[in-house]
Amino acid sequence: MERHRQAVRLLSAAVRAFFERAEPYRIWHGSTNSTRPAHQKAGARLVDISGLRNVLSVDAARRIALVEPNVPMDRLVEHTLAHGLVPPVVMEFPGITAGGGFAGTAGESSSFKHGYFDENVRGVEIVLPDGEVVFAKPGDGVGKEGEYADLxxxxxxxxxxxGVATLLELRLIEAKRFVRTTYRRTSSVAEAVRVVREECEKDRGNDYVDGILFSKDHGVVVTGKLTNELPDNEKVQTFSRAWDPWYYMHVRERTANLPSSASITPKDGSVTEYIPLAEYLFRYDRGGFWVGQAAFDYFRPVPFNRFFRWFLDDFLHTRMLYRALHGSGESGRFVVQDVGMPYEAAEPFVDYVSEHLDIWPLWLCPLKTPAGPSFHPHLRSVLDLPGERIEGDNIGEFSSGSLGEEAGQMLNIGVWGWGPKDRDAFVRANRDLERRVDELGGMKWLYAHTYYSEPEFWRAYGGHRARYEALRERYRAESLPSVYDKVRVKVDPKSENDWKSRVKATWPFGGLVGIWKGIKSRDYMLHRRATWKWKGGDGGEGKEKIA
Known part of the structure; x- marks a missing residue:
């Protein structure tokens, strides 16, 4: 703990010096899970917190962990599982950090039950923009406000x-050895959305719920229940080893010949398997959900088959994929957008994506959202919604009734795939998607490419603006970039037409640069050395072999 205190003292002094000179700065974490163009941060003054990457303690009796902001999910899970505990919400990419989950938006397959990641944070140490160090708490949930609760x-x-988060106090829950995972086949978008809602009901007893739409007529709703029991003769399924299947391909294969659960009993339209808990939590790491296939699209004629997925496995985990995405410059033509939609708007939005972007699969993740205002997706006030409506969508049926600045349930839809090659067309596609999300009463995650004009941004997130600006004034943060300053993509033809950008845009040089950046980072060693991976025998047989 003394090492942490010393690091925070040095950080506080650096921040205070920027404050006294009235100089803005950005925070350097050492890595990123954002897809915003890296060149837009060039030249910025940086506060380096990359060394704050330790789990300081795990209190098993109180079920509390003290962690620094750059602790990634895989290291956090390794530490807590050693005590038989796990965070209620674990981001499904191992490299996403605890600080990123707090300062950004992180909703995962347990969020229908536990909310966003930050809703399970009991307190956070923050270095304010003038260098003062405070510890902010949300309150006890029954009316008593915590210290610095507004902050x-x-x-x-x-x-x-x-300000800069430097320490988080996280709530933990009991961990179990396996997730009993069930795949329920659906045959339409409407059915998939309905089944997701059904599976979130308390009497279903689920701990995890998400879904994948492979097409309009092939959807799979995935549910999970924590358990210590492994039935006799039941094989354990893993996804971390190089020869294991990629998760989404495994789900598609397991459900390809199942009938829709709507046409028969749900049991007959589903299949169940047992996945070790950490293998479940990070099941989408290999292949980055399904966007890893884009690397094979880029490097054609390398075939997208099991041999090359095994042979190139070091390059196909999310940490390495992010390195390659930014190093290659391909983030400028890859659509990576997460949106939170009211359930009633989910099917019209999927229709829009299918017609205008033709991106499949799509991820479905139900969310328990907080009351607004917030920069997190939440149910918006009708007053915040745009005045115009696209005809034929029946938006009026829910825009006047079910929306309001209150806690509720939404559906995260992940849209990840190739966009137009032409830069102007790519920007238009993202702008059109933003407009459609806004029209349907949804909200975007802000880690992605964001092209809103400032008035558009504050209309979508504007219920929070007055309170947010008051906090910036109260805590002397006005010299720092605002949220809008940080997330908007500046379309700068000059920066995109210099000789480096032109070389990267010439196949295959950009991809080779991305590979080199990944190798240089040595991030592939993090997965090779990970201790969360299941230690059972080949094929997963034998309860006595469970780590």
């Missing part, structure tokens, strides 16, 4: 624009 609430999802 705590304002800092969640605010991307570090109110």
């Amino acid at each position: 705590f609430r304002g800092a969640t999802g605010a991307l570090g624009t109110l």
Whole structure:
């Protein structure tokens, strides 16, 4: 703990010096899970917190962990599982950090039950923009406000624009050895959305719920229940080894010949298997959900088959894929958008994506959302919605009734795939998607490419603006970039037409640069050395072999 205190003292002094000179700065974490163009941060003054990457303690009796902001999910899970505990919400990419989950938006397959990641944070140490160090708490949930509660609430999802988080106190829950995972086949978008809602009901007893739409007529709703029991003769399924299947391909294969659960009993339209807990939590790491296939699209004629997925496995985990995405410059033509939609708007939005972007699969993740205002997706006030409506979508049926600045349930839809090659067309596609999300009453995650004009941005997130600006004034953060300053993509033809950009845009040089950046980072060693991977025998047989 003394090492942590010394690091925070040095950080506080650096921040205070920037404050006294009235100089803005950005926070350097050492890695990123954002897809925003890296060149837009070039030349910025940086506060380096990359060394704050330790789990300081795990209190098994109180079920509390003290962690520094750059602790990634895989290291966090390794530490807590050693005590028989796990965070209620674990981001499904191992490299996403605890600080990123607090300062950004992180909703995963347990979020229908536990909310966003930050809703399970009991307190956070923050270095304010003038260098003062405070500890902010949200309160006890029954009316008693915690110290600096307004700062705590304002800092969640605010991307570090109110100060630098340096320590988080996380709530933990009991872990179990396996997730009993069930795949339920659906045959339409409407059915998939309905089944997701059904599986979130308390009497279903699920701990995890998400879904994949492979097409309009092939959807799979995935549910999970924590258990210590492994039935006799039941094989354990893993996804971390190089010869294991990629998760989404495994789900598609397991459900390809199942009938829709709507046409028969749900049991007959589903299949169940047992996955070790950490293998479940990070099941989408290999292949980055399904966007890893884009690397094979880029490097054609390398075939997308099991041999090359095994042979190139070091390059196909999410940490390496992010390195390659930024190093290659391909983030400028790859659509990576997460949106939170009211359930009633989910099917019209999927229709839009299918017609205008033709991106499949799509990820479905139900969310228990907080009351607004917030930078997190939440149910918006009708007053915040745009005045115009696209005809034929029946948006009026829900825009006047079910929306309001209150806690509720939404559906995260992940849209990840190739966009137009032409830069102007790519920007238009993202702008059109933003407009459609806004028209349907949804909200975007802000880690992605964001092209809103400032008035558009504050209309979508504007219920929070007055409170947010008051907090920036109260905590002396006005010299820092605002959330809008940080997330907007500046379309700068000059920066995109210099000789480096032109070389990267010439196949295969950009891809080779991305590979070199990944190798240089040595991030592939993090997965090779990971201790969370299941230690059972080949094929997963034998309860006595479970780590």
